[in-house]
Amino acid sequence: IFDEQSSGSFLFGANQDLTNSGRIREVCPDWWGAVADGTVDTGSEINAAINSLNDNGGIVFLRAGVWHIHTQVNLKNGITIQGVGYDRNTWVTETSVSDLSAGTWIAQDSNIKIFSIEYNGTTIKDLGFWQDHPTPGGGAYEPTAYTNYVITYNFAEGSDRPDDSTLENLMFLNIYNAIIIDDLETGTNEGAAVILLNIKGQIFNRFFRSEWNWGGINVRDVQIWPFWSTNANVVADTKGRAVIFDLEISDGAHFDTIQIYGAWAGWLFSKGRDNPGVYTDHAPDGLVLNNLQIEQLRFGIYIDADIVGGGPWRKVLISNSSFSGSEVTNSYGIYVAGDNYHISLDNVWMLLFDASAIYTETTATGNTFFVDNAYFYAWNGLAALWPAIEMKAGNTAYIGNNVLYTGGGGVPPLVGAGTFYTSAGAVAADVSIEAAGTITIPPGVTGVEITGTATITAIEGGWRHRIVTLIFVDDGNVVTVQDNANIRLAGNFVENETGHDDTLTLIGGGGGASWWEMSRSIN
Template sequence: MPDLKISELPAANSLADTDIAPLVQNQGSLATRRATLSQLRGAMLRERGVHIRDFGAVGDGVADDGPALQAAINALSPNGGVVHLGARTYRIGTAVTVSSHAVRIEGQGFTEGGNPGEGTWLTCANPAIFPLTFSGAAARGSVVRNLAVREAHGASQNTSWQPTAYQWFFRVLDCYGGVDFEDLLLSGVHRGFLVRNSGRTAFRRIRGQVFSTGIEMDEVYDVARITGVHFWPFWSTNDNVVRWQQLNGDAMVFRRVDGVFVDQSFVLGYRSMFRFSSSAAGVTQKFSIGQAYADFVRHGLWVEAAGTDGQVDSMSVQCERFNASGATLPGSVGILLGAHSSRVQIGQLRVDDCEDNAIRVEGHSNRLDIGSLRVVHFNQRNSGAAACHLAHAATGVPNRVLLATAPLLEGTTNAGLLVNAGTNGTVGGQMAAGAAAAPGLAVGTSDTGLFQPGTGGLAASAAGAEVMRLAAGTATLGGPLGAHAFEVTTPADAVNRPRAVGAAAGQGVSIQASGSDANLNLALDAKGGGSLVLRTGGGVQAQIAHTAGAVNQVGISGGATGGAAKVSATGADANVALVLSPKGTGALLAQAPDGGADGGAARGANAVDWRQSRNAAAQVASGAGAVIAGGMGNTASGNHSWVPGDTRASTRGHLGRGAWSSGFFAVQGDSQAGEFVLRAVTSDATPVRLTADGAAPGAANTVNLPNNGGYRLKVLVGSFQTGGTGGAWDIASWEMDLHIKRGTINTAYVGGYSSGPSGNAAIASGASIAPGIADPPAAALRVSVAADSTNGGLALTAIGEAGKTIRWVARVLAVEVTS
């Protein structure tokens, strides 16, 4: 054989890596050497990647090609490169790991479908292995692209169907950086991708049917990107398979992920499209989702970890049970915030076909901001469910859903409301802060609407001027704070409040105390030392003045049937006086004067008139300082005169006298008792008349009778020397019983007697009467009585002594009878 010509050699039907080939090398001189195909391939294709079949892969879907794939990956060490997979089906029965360098595993595309067909497919039938794992920092930058994967699930697809519990098909562990997956189909895979402690991982154009979990991320501290996910029943549209997914499958699960970007995603037939959970590393923050469509799912967005935070640009969620003629999926809620202290913003949201609520917020301190909300068909069980259900927050901050525009609730709602009752959570709108001339929320015109004057405040403007402001516990009307006309303040834990009540025509409006307590006070408080003023008709009708440090008050109370209304003194002191004080010379009255019999004529200056019944206007305390203490039909016409009560008495215009009666014969004062107090001062023996005011006698200051009357008098006279020669402080006294009468013209002294130590002695008109009792130096003092024809009454005269100043006082008690 060695001597044969090349043309005489037998043809080579196949070549192996160990076959020998001639090689001519020029290393100073030409030399023929031998080399294997493997050596030739290594020299010629260096840095051009490897092919899995170069390492023994069969690609028939039966042989275990896992070792060949691992060998091809290892062959690229230390600089990495591309492992090419031809358009065949490679069964991975042995786990494959990329850990020492970056590797690009690249197939030749695929045909969408449930089973291996055209293109490159990786299959697995061993639930115990992780088919492909990228591990460690050296694997960063690896890529898997342009191929399809499938697992074997041989169970009958009946009502008890469930997938075989395979491990994760792809894992990215502790790479600290990106591993990319592009143009992949996962057809009939239990769990697709697990990324842990590997930021910047990217998914592009991932489609397929994944039963339990499509993509799960945890401990991702740098931005990961997911674009173009499309999970649909490629492997099987059997009702039992898809409904198992609707009860158990989560398309994408995020635990501790910082800033994941998800865009242009579609999933059909899952428990949730986006599930935000937690791990020992924490929760997801600042996620960003754009253009998401969840079809036949229980939850489009499910937050079950407290403190989750992120944004959704546009999302549609439909919650029907798969292939069930429009029936809603049990327990379906389009957006579910199931923890507390989470905040999610959604630009545009549509939720269709919910069993109960389109949005449900549990826990406390959650906030959901929605730019535009459309809900079609909710409350399908007719259970009274609201489109937005907010749990009552017993602790923390009440839950909030804020809508930038008015929500659209349409379709079959069974009269469901926007928000549930019995919660302290709120569903409302929120606009940017503005100014009075340009409110944040304008109504009709640009200068009329709502604005935010400061943190925690809300105000309303009209025609560019502030007219109302609301803050925590305070509401003001009529101008900005500090220049407003009305203010309402709510103290902490308030359960009672005033209520303003309008009225129908002919009825009065009222301000009432209202609240949970059975008995409530209603207080009107002036500021500082200001008075409380009540007005009607534009004028002041009542005023309550301020008293600094007051502990005693005036009490006013009504009375039940048969009871009395009361004005009383109340307060902290055990004994409290009650003062009724007119102003200046004003009188103190029980009734307002009206010039008639009801109110009577005007009262005298400083008069007191408590009488409440009269027959004529003149029956009042018309004298200055006069007093009528009560009764009816009495007149106190003299200055400082008084009537203690009873009825039909008259002081007859006499100064300082009293009168009282229990009735009359024919006219007022024709049967009454009375009392006069008279006085005089003497400084010698010149006789001086005793009068009510110490002045010269007249018609009003002496004991005068009306025409056709008679007085039976008891007269007590006392004298007291206050100065002069000898006998200072000496006293003398007289007691006399007198009778006088008056006709139509003349007054007559009928007679009388005086009382003394030796008995009674008759008194003649004009006779000098010695004192009944006296100090010896005063024994010479005398008193005389006579008729006063000029004034029509009794003339009571005092006679003193030379060189002595003596004060004289007489009390005259009268029984008065007139015709």
């Protein structure tokens, strides 16, 4: 088995089978000559250690040190990659390999998959990952684009549900793309759940992406920060690009005890399958989020319009959590561009968003919100005050018990053409106003009937992103809306007295001081 070297070390053959007898279940890449000094590629030696273990699997132990990997490592069934843990003295951008503290670290400076996993029942635990990036300068910052993910799952297909795979006690430091469940679109594989426990990281682009997984995702105790630096350009770049959990259609995803600070989005429901009919037996169980602390994100949850398949309803359950925009420009707690979602919030705080805490796009329809035991807080120091829930037509919200709204400065908490139900029943919609030089749109309405003959030169009651449609009643009178600094139109709007009801749709802007024309209809 052994080839003695002049150095005094012992080397095994590249694929020496050590475990048929069951006597050895733990091996070390050092036995094949690996040197954990952060400079020499150790991927081949780690692969040799893995291949020495039989189909029952075993442990590949990585001692303390920096394991430079330039060669992809392929994990087979039942393999555990285990270090001694990790340690970090400081969170800094200008890190080199020599700055890494005690523990087991995997270092990368080339665009490869460090661990590729096509089999199930694998575990990676008790170590840290580090990627080399340029030192920030004085201008805009661009990190190295490692397009391959550090850990890639691409499960082999089969008719039986395989064992789950686990990532536990890991640090992803200065990582561009961390973890992906790669595409699996054919066959009858029930899939394996991927379990994440006690994960920390600083991420540039994507922390976790699931392109397709029928087994489900279970995540607990995760803390993610942006790529840390005293350089403001680095921080801005990270917040402008990082998505923490990027999920396509999955067989349920459960998240518990998650902290995210500074990113573009905490959760992104991205584009689904082009041919969903193949997967009608695998409707998603939904996204369950509990005990979240989300701060300084542009979007807490973003549901894309391109999702297809997965059954007529999609479920998102959020409980015991706080979302804070922290005055990030155009920030939203939950932004829905897709259709037919059931979104439930229980014991949730929504704070300091620059746009809306909950928002549906104009084209989104069929969505239903259930809100109970919630607190919406708008700080009056914001440049533009925001509503709690802003829904477009075709969407419904049920407002239950103990829902409080603070701040707003005259902005109503519930706005839009959607249907709102409270304990008092449905919230009223349109009103009628007689034309005058200055008219005021009351809070809580999205459609206003205009009567009379006066020329309208100013409209009050606006706020950023508020949308109102003026409906000019066909009563034989002529009403003009004048294009000026307060009402910015594509030329004066004049009601056609011989036609039917004409409409003018406006959107608020400029901190609520002005309106812009969205569309007009001369009927």
